[in-house]
Amino acid sequence: MTLVGLDLDYVACVVLFCVGLYMLVAKSNLIKKVLGLNVMETAVFAFIVTSGMIDGGQEPIVVAGSAPPYTSPIPHAMVLTGIVVAVSVTAVALALIAQIHAHYGTIEVDELKELP
Amino acid sequence: MRVFALALVLVVAATMVIGIAGLPPHGDPDGPVHTHVGARYLEQGVAETGLRNLVTAVLLVYRGFDTFLEVVVIFTALVAVLALPSATRQPPPSRDESAAASRRDTDDAVPVSPVVFLVVRLLAPFIAVFALASLYRGHVTPGGGFQSAAIIGAMMIALGLVFGREHAARLVPHGAKAWLQALGPLVFAVVALVGWRLTGAFLGFPADEAAHALREALVVILEVAIAVGGAVILAQLFMALDAPS
Amino acid sequence: MTTLGPTLLPWLVALPLAGAALVPIVARRDARWAGGFTLVVALVTTSLASVLVAQLASQGPFSADLGGWAAPYGIELHFDRFAAWTMPLAALFAFVIPFSWRYLDATLPRERWAPFYALMLLNLGGLLGFSVTGDLFNLFVTMEVVSLSSYALVAVAGRGVAAWAALKYLLLGAVSSLLVLFAVGLLFALTGSLNLADVSVRLAAAEPSGAALLALASLAVAFLVKAALFPLHVWLPDAHAIAPSPVSAVLSGLVVKVGIVGLLRVLQLAAGTGISLEPLNTVLMVLGATAIVMGAFLAIFQDDIKLMLAYSTISNIGYIVLGIGLASPFALIGAFVHVFNHGLIKVTLFLAAGAIIHQTGYRTLSDLRGVARRMPQTAAAMAIGAVSIVGLPPTAGFVCKWYIALGAFEADQGGYGFALVFGALFIFVYYVRMLDAFFFRSPVRPEVADAVEAPWSMRAPVLVLAAACLVLGVLGGIPIGFVEPAVVDLLAALGR
Numbered sequence: 001m002t003l004v005g006l007d008l009d010y011v012a013c014v015v016l017f018c019v020g021l022y023m024l025v026a027k028s029n030l031i032k033k034v035l036g037l038n039v040m041e042t043a044v045f046a047f048i049v050t051s052g053m054i055d056g057g058q059e060p061i062v063v064a065g066s067a068p069p070y071t072s073p074i075p076h077a078m079v080l081t082g083i084v085v086a087v088s089v090t091a092v093a094l095a096l097i098a099q100i101h102a103h104y105g106t107i108e109v110d111e112l113k114e115l116p
Numbered sequence: 117m118r119v120f121a122l123a124l125v126l127v128v129a130a131t132m133v134i135g136i137a138g139l140p141p142h143g144d145p146d147g148p149v150h151t152h153v154g155a156r157y158l159e160q161g162v163a164e165t166g167l168r169n170l171v172t173a174v175l176l177v178y179r180g181f182d183t184f185l186e187v188v189v190i191f192t193a194l195v196a197v198l199a200l201p202s203a204t205r206q207p208p209p210s211r212d213e214s215a216a217a218s219r220r221d222t223d224d225a226v227p228v229s230p231v232v233f234l235v236v237r238l239l240a241p242f243i244a245v246f247a248l249a250s251l252y253r254g255h256v257t258p259g260g261g262f263q264s265a266a267i268i269g270a271m272m273i274a275l276g277l278v279f280g281r282e283h284a285a286r287l288v289p290h291g292a293k294a295w296l297q298a299l300g301p302l303v304f305a306v307v308a309l310v311g312w313r314l315t316g317a318f319l320g321f322p323a324d325e326a327a328h329a330l331r332e333a334l335v336v337i338l339e340v341a342i343a344v345g346g347a348v349i350l351a352q353l354f355m356a357l358d359a360p361s
Numbered sequence: 362m363t364t365l366g367p368t369l370l371p372w373l374v375a376l377p378l379a380g381a382a383l384v385p386i387v388a389r390r391d392a393r394w395a396g397g398f399t400l401v402v403a404l405v406t407t408s409l410a411s412v413l414v415a416q417l418a419s420q421g422p423f424s425a426d427l428g429g430w431a432a433p434y435g436i437e438l439h440f441d442r443f444a445a446w447t448m449p450l451a452a453l454f455a456f457v458i459p460f461s462w463r464y465l466d467a468t469l470p471r472e473r474w475a476p477f478y479a480l481m482l483l484n485l486g487g488l489l490g491f492s493v494t495g496d497l498f499n500l501f502v503t504m505e506v507v508s509l510s511s512y513a514l515v516a517v518a519g520r521g522v523a524a525w526a527a528l529k530y531l532l533l534g535a536v537s538s539l540l541v542l543f544a545v546g547l548l549f550a551l552t553g554s555l556n557l558a559d560v561s562v563r564l565a566a567a568e569p570s571g572a573a574l575l576a577l578a579s580l581a582v583a584f585l586v587k588a589a590l591f592p593l594h595v596w597l598p599d600a601h602a603i604a605p606s607p608v609s610a611v612l613s614g615l616v617v618k619v620g621i622v623g624l625l626r627v628l629q630l631a632a633g634t635g636i637s638l639e640p641l642n643t644v645l646m647v648l649g650a651t652a653i654v655m656g657a658f659l660a661i662f663q664d665d666i667k668l669m670l671a672y673s674t675i676s677n678i679g680y681i682v683l684g685i686g687l688a689s690p691f692a693l694i695g696a697f698v699h700v701f702n703h704g705l706i707k708v709t710l711f712l713a714a715g716a717i718i719h720q721t722g723y724r725t726l727s728d729l730r731g732v733a734r735r736m737p738q739t740a741a742a743m744a745i746g747a748v749s750i751v752g753l754p755p756t757a758g759f760v761c762k763w764y765i766a767l768g769a770f771e772a773d774q775g776g777y778g779f780a781l782v783f784g785a786l787f788i789f790v791y792y793v794r795m796l797d798a799f800f801f802r803s804p805v806r807p808e809v810a811d812a813v814e815a816p817w818s819m820r821a822p823v824l825v826l827a828a829a830c831l832v833l834g835v836l837g838g839i840p841i842g843f844v845e846p847a848v849v850d851l852l853a854a855l856g857r
Contacts, residue, residue, distance in 0.1 A: 010136045017543075018129045024532065026121035037535050044543050051550035054150055055143040060170040062162050063256055069145055070170070072154035073161075074549070077174040078498055080262055081186045082542060084346075085505045088193030089535050091353045092512055095197040096528045098357055103521020112525065135575025139550050148563070152553030153433050181371070181427045181436045185490065185502040188378050192483050192506055195381070196513030199476035201520065294389055298382035305379035308371070316364075317429035318371035 009050045016043035030100070030107040034093045041086040045079045052076065165321070166331050169255045176338055180319040184308070187300030187342060194297060194349045197356050225280035236278045243271040251343050261339040265346025272351035285355050288348055296348040303341035307334055366416035367425040369409060370438050370493065373447065377406050377486035378506075381479040388475035396462045399478040403455040403485065410448035410489075413440055424495065432495065433556035439495040442847035443625060446701050447492050450615055453708050454485045456822040460712050461607040463816050464719055468518045468605055477517055481611070484510040488615060492622055497545045497555045500626065504541065504587075504619060508534050511616050514608040515600045526599035533596045537586035540579040541623075547576035548630075557630060565633040574636060580627045581641060588620020590682050591652035594675045601671040606715025609667060613674040614707035618700050621681055625697075625851075628685075632854035638688070645686025650780035652679025657787030661794070664725040666714050669791060670707070673750060676784060677703045683777060684765040688855070692768020693848045698840045699761035702833065703750075706758055709826040710746040713739050716815035716823055721808045726795060731804035735812040738820060740799050742827035747792035749830045752785055757830045760837035 020043060023036025052075030058066060060073040101107050140147045157170055157178065165173040175183050247267035254260035276284035288296065295302075304319075311320040311334070314327075321331045380402035388395035416423065422441035426432060458481065465474055487506030494500055512534065516527035549555060551572055552563040564573050582593075589597040597617070601609045631638055656676025663669040677699070684696025716739045717732055718724050733740035749756035752763070762781065769778040804810040814820060833840070 006133065006137055007139065007141050009142060010139065011133060014129055014132045014136060017132065018125045021128060021536075022121050022125045024536070025124060026118050030528065033532060037532065037539075040536070040539055044539055044546060047543065048546040048549070051139075051142050051149055051546060052154070053143050054145055059258060060158060060161075061256065061258065062168050062170065068158070069150075070158050072149050073157055073170040073174045074154050074555070075149075075546075076171040077179060077182070078546075078549075080171070080175065081182055081498070081502060084186050084190050084262060085502065085538075087350075088189050088505070088509055089531070089538075091193040092196045092509055093528065093531055093535075095200050095357055096512070096516055096524045096531065099200055099516065099524035100521050100528065103524070131575065135547070135571050138571035138573070138575070139547070142550070147550075148553035149550060150553070152563075153555070154553060156434055177428065178430055178434060179428075179436055179498075182496075182499055182502055184375070184378075185499070185506060188381075188483065188486070189502065189505055189509065191382060192480070192509045192513075195385070195476045195479045195483065196509060198385075199473050199480055199513050199517045200524070201473075294385045298386060301379055301382035305375055305382075308375060311428070312368075315429055316368065318375070318425070318427050320429040323429075 010047060013043050013047035013050065016040075016046065019043075028109045030097050030109065031094075033109075034090060034097070037093070038086065038090060041082070045082055045086075048075045048079050048082070164323070166328055167255050167335065169257070169260070171258075172255055172260050172335070172339075175260070176335055177321055180304075180308075180338075183338075183342075184301070184304040184319070187304060187345060190346060190349050191298065191301055194352055194356075197353055225283075226277045228278055233278055236274050240271055240275060244268060247271070247343070247347075251339060254339060255335070261342030262346060264343040265350065268343070268347035269350025269354075272347065273354045276351070276354055281355055284351070288351060293348070293352070296344060297352060298345070299341050299348070300345035303337060303345070307338055310334065366413055366420065366423040366440060369413060370423075370425040370440055371427055373406065373409050373413060373493065374438075374486055374490040374503075376409065377402055377482045377489065380406075381482035381486065384479040384482065385475045388478075392471045392474045395475040395478045396458065396465070399482055400455065400458045402482055403451065403458050406485065406489070407448065407451040407455050410451045414445045414448045416440075417442065417445055433554045433559040436499050437495040437556055437558075438493045440493055442844060443622070443697065444493045445843065447489050449701050449705065450488055450492070451485065453614060453704060453826075454481070454611065456826055457481070457607045457610055457708065457712065459818045460610075460715070460822045462818050464605065464607055464715060464819065467719060473517065477514070480510045480514050480517070481607075484514065484611060484616065488619065491619055495557050497548060497557055497560065499555075500557075500623075501538070501541050501545055504623070505538055507616060507619055508538060508587075511612060515604040515612070517608070518605040519603055523603045526603045530596045530600040533586060533593075537583040540583035544576040544579040544583070547572050547579070551576070557626060561630050561633060564630070565635065569635060573634065577627055577631055577636065580630075581624065584620040584623030584627065585648075585682075586620070587617070587623060588678050588682065589617055589675055590620070590648050590678055591655055591675065592648070594652065594656075594678075597675060598668055598671040601674065602665060602667040606667070606711055606718060609670070610708040610711035610715070613671065613711060614704040617674060617678060618704065621678075621685075621696075621700055624682075624685060628851065628855065632851070632856075638855065642686045642688050645682050646774065646777055647686075649679045649681075649683030649686055650777050652676060653683065653780050653784035654679075654787065657784045657791070661787060661791045663791075664727055666717075666724060666726060666729070666795065667711070669726075669795065670710055670714060673710075673788065673791075674703075674707060676788065677707075677750070679784070680762060680765055680781070683780070684761075684768060687765070687768045687772045687774055687777065688852070689768045689772035690845075690848060690852060691764045691771050693852065694841055694844050695761040695764025695766075695768055697844050697848065698764070698837075699758075701840060702757040702761050705826065705833065706746050706749045706830055709742060709823065709830055710750070712819075712823045712826065713743040713746060716819050717743070719819065720812045720815050721806070723806060723809065726798040728806050729809060730798050730802035730806075732809050732812065733800040734804070735809065736814050738814055739823060742823045743799065744796055745827040745830050747796060749834065751789050751792055754834060755831065756834035757837065759834055760841060764841070 020039030052072035060070040250259035251264040490503035660672035684692040749758040
């Protein structure tokens with residue numbers, strides 16, 4: 001739906017992206033930063049899937065009883081791959097945070113900056 | 117930092133909203149998304165690929181190289197975690213250590229209520245069956261390799277949380293671990309090679325009607341490799357991350 | 362024979378990636394086999410790249426349609442003159458691998474050797490894929506393979522300090538990757554296609570829209586983060602200095618160029634769309650010039666040689682970006698040849714520094730005084746690298762910087778020529794400091810006074826690469842002549 005010429009679904013994705021960006025930048029706890037990154041990633045996935053939607057459509061699986069219009073399958077494939085990439089980044093980030101915690105004893109950026 | 121974050125966020129939001137306004141409204145059947153490449157996939161996908169789930173068709177047949185890179189990415193994550201000092205090295209559980217192991221199990225496990233313990237134990241086999249069904253039905257319903265991998269991986273992680281790391285680690289046979297982890301990229305490379313020999317194109321699938329069964333077999337092999345490889349990698353990622361001291 | 366190129370092209374990417382998957386399996390019997398196996402894969406990949414370059418030279422650019430689906434219905438790989446840098450890229454990896462054998466002996470416990478080598482091959486495969494792909498989403502995924510392996514490689518040998526540097530790199534890198542994905546989503550929503558050439562044509566045919574501008578801007582910002590252009594460079598010094606030396610060589614010499622290749626893709630996307638690149642060019646020129654001067658200036662104050670080399674990378678990226686922003690034939694040719702030349706020189710320098718650190722245990726100029734007396738060959742290699750990066754003839758660095766300077770005057774932007782001169786002066790100062798400390802001072806540390814040359818598996822790559830710096834200085838016209846037609850075509854497409 002549109003409001004003042006803006007596609008509200010897209011705007012919702014932008015808002016979600018900015019919430020995640022705020023978490024990433026403003027929070028001091030490293031895990032919260034990684035969560036913010038995940039929220040940003042989810043926002044971009046939502047944006048991509050939304051772009052593939054079609055009015056009155058159904059999922060792009062052609063079986064008996066299904067009829068066009070179908071949503072576009074390309075965004076779904078993109079997001080599936082994107083989710084796997086996001087999981088991979090999160091895994092590496094968590095491993096690094098575990099290493100930081102083992103060495104410094106803290107995962108708060110405020111405290112990490114104080115240390116030599 | 118808060119002020120800077122807020123200012124940055126507002127600038128980014130404004131920029132993105134202005135840019136988004138230039139997009140064609142989503143949902144319009146005449147938009148570029150539905151009339152170009154996507155339209156060809158929808159019209160000819162079933163005939164060209166033999167798959168009814170067109171998302172799987174895009175993932176494995178039309179854009180198989182991206183999916184190959186995707187299994188490489190998750191493999192990279194595992195190798196990355198294994199390369200870092202935070203990864204613990206689990207010795208293979210041997211028979212005589214099983215007594216000591218069962219003691220260590222409960223030390224390592226997250227203390228949960230008996231209800232959670234029982235529910236996880238009861239549900240685990242059903243979850244595994246659901247994942248297998250999702251894999252099997254993935255070409256006619258939503259589902260497929262990655263979805264199954266995520267479900268089985270989650271099941272193994274839940275078991276690891278409740279029973280302790282070492283107990284859950286036995287779900288993945290230690291000797292086969294290195295092969296199972298690498299299953300995604302390796303099977304893709306092999307299928308790509310087979311496709312190369314048969315059609316001259318990397319990751320090509322034989323197109324003629326007679327090779328229909330072979331094409332289906334290749335797709336199933338890829339899906340299984342994605343599911344098994346992905347599940348093992350997800351479980352390994354969990355097992356390898358350091359326990360809090 | 363004409364289909365040899367397209368047939369082999371996908372394997373250029375698939376081989377190192379499949380090889381990486383095999384490394385842990387190969388290493389199960391003996392971890393040392395991992396290093397040898399990795400070298401074999403790197404050499405095979407280099408040979409493959411050479412065959413492809415030979416095909417390119419004899420028959421012109423070619424494309425491979427993966428799966429047999431013609432673009433834009435499938436993924437297309439494209440091998441043109443810019444993609445030819447995959448050959449030196451793979452070759453440089455092949456030099457770094459044997460260097461790592463003894464280096465890892467000292468820095469990494471045996472059970473982590475296999476993951477290290479696997480990460481190196483994944484990094485190589487990702488870089489190759491990124492350089493040859495003609496598909497936007499493929500660009501994103503290959504970039505992620507490179508980034509993920511890089512984050513882990515930074516932290517692999519250190520403790521918390523390295524992990525912290527790697528995490529900062531990761532957070533900034535993940536945001537930039539997300540910007541790329543967002544841009545790909547925008548471009549898909551605008552054009553319905555993911556093929557670079559197809560998207561460019563469709564954008565040109567459609568009415569100008571803010572969304573296209575946002576997409577291109579997002580891509581540009583994301584790639585400038587990856588390239589560590591000022592002011593988005595903050596992640597680089599710590600990450601490159603803390604990483605183990607073979608990793609620093611790869612990161613500074615090769616991975617950082619992902620941003621430059623990405624920027625090239627942005628230019629190719631924008632070509633023909635009527636979107637003016639002037640604002641981007643101005644930004645690139647200003648930031649590039651600042652990076653040249655600032656990077657070099659900060660390098661002067663570093664005592665740790667690896668931090669010095671890291672700031673030098675920031676400065677040299679400034680050169681390349683300035684050349685791209687100037688957008689004149691000489692400048693662009695100089696910039697793209699410098700992508701490769703700087704890679705060669707930086708790998709030489711980091712490997713030589715790594716050898717010195719490995720043998721003496723020290724990393725700072727004050728501690729390493731007089732090391733040239735005990736490790737003359739390695740120090741000589743470092744001197745050659747230093748002269749190359751300052752840009753004196755007859756070394757590899759001279760030709761490209763000369764071309765960029767000529768390009769500045771060609772584009773009536775002579776002011777930037779002065780940034781180049783200042784930068785060169787500062788660079789000269791810090792490398793003179795380094796050479797003075799190594800060659801003309803007496804050792805202060807007993808480990809330096811008693812040091813011996815590095816073992817052959819570490820020394821040979823360093824010496825051969827240093828020789829290559831000289832050879833490429835003398836033969837500098839060859840890469841220039843090779844890149845020139847591609848640059849002319851690009852500029853024509855951009856309407857200049």
